[in-house]
Amino acid sequence: MLPRVRFRTPIAIVQHVRERSKPTNTGRLFARMAEGTLVLPVGMREPAFDPGPLAGAGIEWVLVYPRKGAPELPPAEGKRRGFVLLDGSWGQCAHMSRRLPVVADLPCVALPPGRPSFWTVRTQHDERGRSTFEAALQLLELEEGAAAVGPLRRAFAMLTARMLHLKGKLSSPEIPAAWGV
16 A cells, blocks of 8 residues: 655656656656646647646746756745656656746756665666656655655655566565665
């Protein structure tokens, strides 16, 4: 049974159409566990990308992406801040960050260095890269504290360990102590 947690911090996941049905997609998994997470599909002919949820509602949306020159996430300055995460391959995310209307115009910040990724189910080609789930966890931990994200972190570690065990990359489906979960 996966936990369901509600956070104060709004998260919107802009998901490339090719990620929708991948069993290794962590954005969809995060949205299943974090109530209220928006998933905005992009790359389909119909319906077209709808940036409407990123407008208004008193939320200052910020794109979280390691774009060259993007400053690290600053502390909140009184306004209600929401975060937009891109969900796709490195190339798909780079394209969406530059060319997707509304998303390309959002202020862009990068995550500070964080915990090492244990999500090795899919290959990372850049040391700054991490799964959408891990990026969301790090954001929420910075905004709401480690205790708030603990249930999701444990669930994600459990699922990761099981997947790596099934792929023959771990000898046991138990969460390795080295992951520090």
